Amino acid sequence: MAGRSIFDKIWEIHTVYEKEDGETLLYVDRHLTHEVTSPMAFEGLREKNRRVRRPDLTFAVTDHNVPTTDRLKPIRDELSAKQIAALERNTRDFGITLFDLYSPYQGIVHVIGPELGLTIPGITLVCGDSHTSTHGALGALAFGIGTSEGEHVLATQTLWLKKPRKMLITLDGKLSEGVTAKDVILWIIRNIGTGGGIGYIVEYDGEAIRRMNVEERMTLCNMAIEGGARTAIISPDEQVFNYVKGRPYAPADDEWGEALEYWKKIVSDPDAEYHKIIRFSVNKLEPQVTWGTNPAMTLGVSEEIPDPKDFDDPDERHAIERALDYMGLRPGTKITDIGVDVVFIGSCTNGRLTDLLDAARVALGRKVMHNVRAFVVPGSQLTKRTAERLGLHRIFIDAGFEWRNPGCSMCIAMNEDRLKPGERSASTSNRNFENRQGPGGRTHLVSPLMAAAAAVYGRFVDVRELDLPSREEVLEHAGGY
Amino acid sequence: MLEAIRVIEGKAAPLKLDNVDTDQIIPAEFLKILSKKGLGRYCFYRWRYNEDGSLKRDFILNDPRYSDASILIAGRNFGIGSSRENAVWALQDLGIRCVIAPSFGDIFYVNSIKNMLLCIKLPEEEVKMLQELAERETLVLKIDLEKNTIEFKDNIIRFEMNNVVRERFLQGLDEIELTLKNHIERIKKYEENMPGFMIPKPRRFVPY
Numbered sequence: 001m002a003g004r005s006i007f008d009k010i011w012e013i014h015t016v017y018e019k020e021d022g023e024t025l026l027y028v029d030r031h032l033t034h035e036v037t038s039p040m041a042f043e044g045l046r047e048k049n050r051r052v053r054r055p056d057l058t059f060a061v062t063d064h065n066v067p068t069t070d071r072l073k074p075i076r077d078e079l080s081a082k083q084i085a086a087l088e089r090n091t092r093d094f095g096i097t098l099f100d101l102y103s104p105y106q107g108i109v110h111v112i113g114p115e116l117g118l119t120i121p122g123i124t125l126v127c128g129d130s131h132t133s134t135h136g137a138l139g140a141l142a143f144g145i146g147t148s149e150g151e152h153v154l155a156t157q158t159l160w161l162k163k164p165r166k167m168l169i170t171l172d173g174k175l176s177e178g179v180t181a182k183d184v185i186l187w188i189i190r191n192i193g194t195g196g197g198i199g200y201i202v203e204y205d206g207e208a209i210r211r212m213n214v215e216e217r218m219t220l221c222n223m224a225i226e227g228g229a230r231t232a233i234i235s236p237d238e239q240v241f242n243y244v245k246g247r248p249y250a251p252a253d254d255e256w257g258e259a260l261e262y263w264k265k266i267v268s269d270p271d272a273e274y275h276k277i278i279r280f281s282v283n284k285l286e287p288q289v290t291w292g293t294n295p296a297m298t299l300g301v302s303e304e305i306p307d308p309k310d311f312d313d314p315d316e317r318h319a320i321e322r323a324l325d326y327m328g329l330r331p332g333t334k335i336t337d338i339g340v341d342v343v344f345i346g347s348c349t350n351g352r353l354t355d356l357l358d359a360a361r362v363a364l365g366r367k368v369m370h371n372v373r374a375f376v377v378p379g380s381q382l383t384k385r386t387a388e389r390l391g392l393h394r395i396f397i398d399a400g401f402e403w404r405n406p407g408c409s410m411c412i413a414m415n416e417d418r419l420k421p422g423e424r425s426a427s428t429s430n431r432n433f434e435n436r437q438g439p440g441g442r443t444h445l446v447s448p449l450m451a452a453a454a455a456v457y458g459r460f461v462d463v464r465e466l467d468l469p470s471r472e473e474v475l476e477h478a479g480g481y
Numbered sequence: 482m483l484e485a486i487r488v489i490e491g492k493a494a495p496l497k498l499d500n501v502d503t504d505q506i507i508p509a510e511f512l513k514i515l516s517k518k519g520l521g522r523y524c525f526y527r528w529r530y531n532e533d534g535s536l537k538r539d540f541i542l543n544d545p546r547y548s549d550a551s552i553l554i555a556g557r558n559f560g561i562g563s564s565r566e567n568a569v570w571a572l573q574d575l576g577i578r579c580v581i582a583p584s585f586g587d588i589f590y591v592n593s594i595k596n597m598l599l600c601i602k603l604p605e606e607e608v609k610m611l612q613e614l615a616e617r618e619t620l621v622l623k624i625d626l627e628k629n630t631i632e633f634k635d636n637i638i639r640f641e642m643n644n645v646v647r648e649r650f651l652q653g654l655d656e657i658e659l660t661l662k663n664h665i666e667r668i669k670k671y672e673e674n675m676p677g678f679m680i681p682k683p684r685r686f687v688p689y
Contacts, residue, residue, distance in 0.1 A: 016668055016671050017664055017667050019645070021643075021644055023645045025664055027668070027671050027672075030681070036512050036513070037512075037564065037565065039515050040515075040516075043515075048657070050657070054672075056680060056681075057680070059681075065513065077513075079513035079514070082513070083513050128564060129563075129564055130562065130563050130564040130588060144564045145564065145588065146564055146565075146569075146588060146591060146595065148566060148595035148596065148656075149591065149592075152656060152657050152660065155657045155660075155661065156660045156661060157668065158660065158664070158668060160656070160660070162643070164587075194500050194558055194561055195500070195557060195558035195561065198558065198584055198585075225562075228558065228561060228586065228587070248683055248684065249681040250684075251678035255677055255678035256678075258676060258677075258678050262676070262678070294500050294561075315499060319498075319500070412509045413510075414509050414512065414513065431502075431504065431562065431563075433502050433504040433505065433562060434504070434505060434527065435504065435505075435527050439508075439527060439532075
């Protein structure tokens with residue numbers, strides 16, 4: 001019998017029923033939900049007088065709409081306040097745990113899942129948000145779903161799914177200093193395209209992955225959706241087990257041993273089969289910067305903006321012209337000649353402690369350029385408190401960054417954090433779509449290192465040319481409270 | 482429960498752009514609206530309207546020829562990006578009943594089926610041919626889900642469709658009710674056999 005991948009194993013274990021045509025009813029171990037995509041699902045339950053089947057497996061948090069400024073002040077945006085109130089009412093009525101604005105566990109749903117030990121290896125997890133693929137970094141099978149599917153999960157704790165095809169992306173080699181997981185995923189998307197992963201679940205493996213810490217792996221899984229993939233997953237290893245151990249909701253005591261035994265069994269077999277295998281070496285990779293209006297429009301920091309004239313395919317030419325027009329860029333411009341107005345460090349892609357540490361490597365002893373507005377939005381309250389305990393906030397504040405409260409913030413611009421028309425950002429988030437960070441706003445996606453450097457220089461610079469302290473040196477310097 | 486659909490007949494509009502993401506179909510600021518209805522006016526909001534609220538002339542759906550179109554002929558990877566089901570509700574409220582494209586974002590595709598917005602995948606050459614026809618003259622398509630055909634003028638194009646999806650349209654069933662009716666015993670049995678460590682229990686407060 002051929003070997004099986006981690007995905008095959010988790011899928012099989014969670015299959016409640018399989019129809020002849022392959023449509024499978026999959027049991028859902030964790031359902032995470034937030035204020036934006038859940039209201040109509042709860043409304044649907046009410047209309048039919050249905051209950052939530054497993055409130056103990058369902059967790060809610062407010063993240064998309066929330067202000068990142070002073071939490072003691074009322075929310076000014078009336079619609080946001082209403083949506084947040086709706087989640088409070090729905091979770092109360094249906095008996096679901098809610099991490100509200102004032103909870104010490106509040107944060108972006110894909111940051112708090114792993115952080116609280118709600119996300120563990122070998123489970124199925126769903127959330128009404130496309131970046132749910134993030135949780136795959138711990139070896140969970142995680143799907144971003146719509147509101148109707150969410151209602152089905154609330155009512156039945158199961159989901160109908162067609163088995164996706166399997167793609168293995170093996171990353172060999174070692175990243176150069178100044179090159180991060182964010183650069184790797186932008187580069188992968190650039191190579192496979194925005195639709196390259198449609199219909200696939202992506203599994204990452206290889207030397208470069210094993211070197212990454214769990215938070216870096218989350219960055220890599222988080223953006224798999226931007227390459228079209230249904231989700232992403234990585235077989236868990238000792239790093240993951242150590243990461244999970246001792247977290248608030250993680251298995252403990254006698255259950256820890258049982259869990260560990262199960263987790264070690266679900267990793268991919270060496271002879272597992274895949275529909276598609278891609279192999280990259282990351283040795284020569286340079287920092288990446290998006291220049292256009294989807295995440296596949298990415299360049300290395302040493303490259304120049306493309307010229308539509310160089311493309312034969314009329315559709316491609318038209319797409320590039322359109323993107324250049326929206327972004328206000330000319331062909332031939334060097335990436336390092338592009339200036340920025342706003343720098344955003346945060347989001348479910350890059351809002352974790354590792355990311356803040358990276359940004360602090362640049363911020364330490366430097367100042368944000370006078371004409372740049374720069375802010376750091378930690379991914380969760382726990383991340384924020386931990387960073388403060390380590391003293392990182394002082395590095396940012398001394399450098400001229402704003403230090404905010406957790407939320408999705410300028411990644412989706414549903415709160416007050418947004419670009420003004422024509423403003424250009426260096427952003428550690430995941431989407432550079434038109435108007436994503438505010439009407440008329442122009443987004444360049446980069447790593448936290450690159451974003452912090454853009455804040456200091458007022459333009460993109462190659463972080464490999466900067467003399468940066470290591471993460472350890474930053475921690476030593478920050479010195480805690 | 483949603484009503485069954487066997488045939489969709491309507492005017493087609495060409496949207497000749499690849500990678501139309503759900504942020505464009507409905508911008509995030511309108512996701513705060515606590516209703517599925519009335520979202521049509523926000524559909525393709527930034528492409529349809531100028532800042533002063535007037536219509537943008539260069540956007541295809543603002544062309545009076547397509548004002549009553551119910552079928553959208555789109556480019557590759559239609560509906561990629563955010564999982565927002567509001568994108569489907571907005572298209573439907575705008576009067577769109579079917580989208581034809583070479584490929585779709587996975588989550589958008591599933592969301593569409595759940596709401597009975599028909600998504601048909603066709604080879605790129607056929608999509609382009611239909612787009613060009615719809616640009617040149619009024620193109621009325623008759624889509625038959627029982628026969629898996631698209632009829633127009635004297636032509637017929639066949640399309641492929643997963644049987645599960647097809648049945649769903651032809652029968653218009655309430656999926657939750659069906660799952661509860663047919664599978665509840667299996668679900669209960671599954672739950673009885675779940676190991677204890679799979680169920681999260683708050684054990685400690687993280688010190689900081």
